Amino acid sequence: MAKPLIRSIKGTHDILPDQSWRWQQIENTVRDFMRRFGYREIRTPVFERTELFARGVGQETDIVSKEMYSFVDKSGNNLTLKPEVTASVIRAYLQHNLGRQSPMTKLYYLDRAFRQERPQAGRYRQHHQFGVEAIGSPHPETDAEVISIAYGILKELGLSELELRLNSIGSQNSRTNYRRALKAFLKPHLPKLTETSRRRFDTNPLRILDTKVPHEIEILKDAPILTDYLTPEDAEHFEAVKTLLQTLGIPFVLDSSLVRGLDYYTRTTFEITSSGLGAQNALCGGGRYDNLVETLGGKQTPAIGFAAGMERVLLALESDTDKTPPETIDLYFVCLDEYARPTVMKLTNKLRSLGFSVETDLLRRSLKAQLREANRLHARMALIVGETEFQNQTVQVKDLTTAEQKSVNWDSLVDYISRLNFNSE
RNA sequence: GUGGGCGUAGCUCAGUUGGUUAGAGCAUCUGGUUGUGGCCCAGAAGGUCGUGGGUUCAAAUCCCAUCGCUCACCCCA
Structure with missing residues (x-):
């Protein structure tokens, strides 16, 4: 009658001494990079009020509607292990009035996020992220700076085979125009679409663009393109971001299907992928969220950020090289x-x-x-x-x-x- | 939530058409003369073959269930 061993929770992993030196290496690179770019560290609690994510990330998103670790504590509070960290950072930003101290706030974090999904390569129930939030500027230079941090760190960590995918989903006005056009286009195809896509047709038609079902991809080939429906202001912003990236020597590809699963994004969205990572190939994702601060009760404040998955960075690095730890004592x-x-x-x-x-x-x-x-x-x-x-x-x-x-x-x-x-x- | 693959020592794996004490390499420990490491040699320790049932004279091997791991869908970092 051996006592049953208590194992770590499914989708979580211990980082043993054989591996921890790799993590430290990444953390050190991140911290040094952030110092050079003038971003300061913020640390927020592992859990928050559930309402923060419902309002911030969006009730309709998969993350909020079915992947959160939520519970009620002894006082009856509805709490949730954070499924992403931007909402927490903005909550802290507002709670401590950081915007009053200076009109531009540049923050970075090394943190963990929790989502109850089925684990697979590069996807875990607890995963580690580093990321930045640049709060206060609506201008394209900020977009370019944030993207260049993401790209630069991954490069500096020694990753090759990176692809920066870029899109603009525009502001509210652009999307209202586009949503109308997209729905008009999809309407005749409606019977052929999957059930989830049909539901999204009403709730969030833009997400249909994210589909991976082959025959839907086929149909969508002729769909209107969001960037064609951008307002002049949004288009100008997007052009400026592209030009800046070219100036900075950061290669990118445009991907009009890059919509992303969090509701708070506006205008610029981007993702950095690595080949040879399997199905979960996004190392990093982010974008502008000009309405989130207001949604969470602050005054209208433009912002942009990204988050990168450390486990995926590790995976990508391992397929690149396999260095042994420099362990030696005096x-x-x-x-x-x-x-x-x-x-x-x-x-x-x-x-x-x-x-x-x-x-x-x-x-x-x-x-x-x-x-x-x-x-x-x-x-x-x-x-x-x-x-x-x-x-x-x-x-x-x-x-x-x-x-x-x-x-x-x-x-x-x-x-x-x-x-x-x-x-x- | 849906599907596929896999569970034998700490790790990587062998294990003939079911047949008696389940093996190897690496790692670990102890020795190879009295107080000197690496290489080499010898030996030791380490496994209820994921777990529970079933078939059988006999199960690591066949059947069922269950748990775990893993990959993919989905979703995203």
């Missing part, structure tokens, strides 16, 4: 004598406080076992204290690459080690 302190242990601990901590990475044996194992361990950890030097050394107050310092060994007094050990140059590999 010193391994071998102790063979029971009475010497306190002294060895003291010297070890002394060296650690000076910045050296030092390991010691915690299992009271044999000399042979300890040296084997030192070797496995790729220690540069082994320090050995046995009965003789303890009595003489010395340490054997052994270079593990050359096997040379030297006796050094306790008093001069720190000096001796400090003089060694560990940094020249």
Whole structure:
């Protein structure tokens, strides 16, 4: 009767020491990139009032209507593990009046999101994202800056085979025009459409463009194109974004079917995909959301942002290269004598406080076992204290690459080690 | 929610048409003379063959169920 093991929740994963160094690498790159672009970190709680997402992301979206982890707490509050982070960031922006401090607010985050979908390659129930929100400017330079951050980070992380897909879904007026045209076009085809598409015909016809059903894609080939229905202002904005991207040397392809599943988007939408990622090939998605701040109770404030999926970045990187972690330590302190242990601990901590990475044996194992361990950890030097050394107050310092060994007094050990140059590999 | 594939040691996998003590490599541990790592050699430890039923003299192997993992649809990071 073995006790049943408790496993991690489906669609969630432990990040073990073998992998965590990769995550740190990405996080460091992101943070440094954001610093250079002048974005400051914001951290928001893992859960929020359910209403925030219902209002912000949109009641009709799949995310809100069927994928959220929602629950009622002991006080009767309706709460939800955040399924995306933009709504939380804007909530915080409004709650703390960040817009009053300066007319332009540039924020970034490293966070997690939760959605109860069926897991598959590149899609998990808990996933990690990094992203930015640039709040306050309606101008195309902001769009270009945000896109260039997304593109730049992915490039800097070492990804190739990237494709930036770009579209404009226009403002409210453009979409009203287009919706009318699209519905007129689709009406005669209605009987041939799938049930979901027929439902969307009434609730959200633009989402029909997202279909992956072959015969629907065929029908939609002749559908009116949204960018043809943009108001002059929206068209001008879109042109400016494209020109800026060209100036910045960022290649893109136009994709008029790029609608995206969150209701708050306006004007510019974009996605960066990576080939060789399987079905979930979007590394990053984002766009402008000029009405969200107002929807959440603030005054009309234009904004744009993106979110990138860290798990997918990792997947894409692995198919690119497979580097091994650069794990190595400076010193391994071998102790063979029971009475010497306190002294060895003291010297070890002394060296650690000076910045050296030092390991010691915690299992009271044999000399042979300890040296084997030192070797496995790729220690540069082994320090050995046995009965003789303890009595003489010395340490054997052994270079593990050359096997040379030297006796050094306790008093001069720190000096001796400090003089060694560990940094020249 | 719908479909496909897969579940044998920590990891990667063998396992003949059901047949007796279920194997290998890597990793781990201990030794190869008394206090010196890597390479090599020897040995050890580690598995209720995902779980539960069924068929059979006999099941890792066949059947059913269940759970888990995985991929795709859908959706999106």
